[in-house]
Amino acid sequence: MSFVDDWRAWHASRERYAGAEYGPSALESTNWLITEPAAVDGVPGLWALTGDGGIRGTELGVSGRTVTLRGTETMRFGRRELRVFDRNGTVALRVFNPARPQRVHFSAIDAYPPRESWRLPAVFEPTPDERIVITAVDGVEHESVVAGRLHFELDGNPQTLTVTRGSQGGLGAVFGDATNGVETYRFRFLPIEEPSAEGTAWVDFNRAYLPPCAFSDQFVCPLPPLGNRYxxxxxxxxxxxxxxA
Structure with missing residues (x-):
């Protein structure tokens, strides 16, 4: 498969994901609960934290039944789907609704044409003992372990890209640049192929993708760290x- 065909296949998969029935465009609300039961828009019953990482719904329907959601468990009321969201030990109830207008009217993801010149060689410098403070779009901060830094050149100027390792493995970065807010969303995510044993790697900006909060403002995406703002x-x-339309 050619470079362009490979990119087109990736882009098509991204659009399928973004517009899926219960994909990111369907996130209707993120509800930060407490131990006192409270109503949640769009779903029946009262909802509260269980105190052990779960969420309990009570007074559901005429029978007054009770349910508890933990981890990856989900529940549907009509077409709405409920999921547990755990942010560093703080738990919320998320409601996904395929009828959300932003999902119903999702059409595509605009992207720049793929160019091999944006696939840049880099050198990976691991920094396993370093931690940085990550700030989310809602202002909440948490510490994250830095996997390392990639050193590369952009328009002949030396640059670095701070990367972290996801819970499922693989490297990734959050970055900003001069197109943000004008030609592109306010920041973007970037997956990084695993560096070689010798430390050689590639920074392929053709694979820069929109964060979930571009599809719904109910996501709490991390902002780019200072060193990743170009x-x-x-x-x-x-x-x-x-x-x-």
Whole structure:
């Protein structure tokens, strides 16, 4: 498969994911609960934290039944789906609704044409003992272990990219550049292929993708750390969500 065909297949899979019935565009609300039962818009009953990482719903229907959700368990009322969201030990109830207008009218993800010139060679410097403070879009901060830094050149200028390792493995970064808020969303995510044993790697900005909060403001995405905010314009990867009529 050619470079362009490979990118097109990736982009098509991203659009399928974004517009899926219970994909990111369907997130209707993120509800930060306490131990006192409270109503949640769009779903029956009263909802509260169990105190051990779960969420309990009470007074559900005429029988007044009770349910408890933990981990990856889900529950549906009509077409709405309830999921547990755990952010570093703080638990919320998320409601996904396929009828949310932003999902119903999702059309595509606008992106720059793929160009091999945006696939840049890099050198990986592991930093296993380093931690940085990550700030989310809602202002909440938490510490994260830094997997390392990638050193590369952009328009002839030396740059670094701070990367972390996901819970399921694989490296990733959050970055900003001069196109944000003008040509692209306010920041973007970037997956990084695993570096070689010798430390060689690639920074492929063609695979820069929109964070979940581009599809719903109910996500709490991490913002780029200071070192990952570039003054240059990176015209590669995904740009913005396109909504149809």
């Amino acid at each position: 003054t240059a314009s990176i015209r590669a990867g995904e740009r913005a969500v396109i909504l149809g």
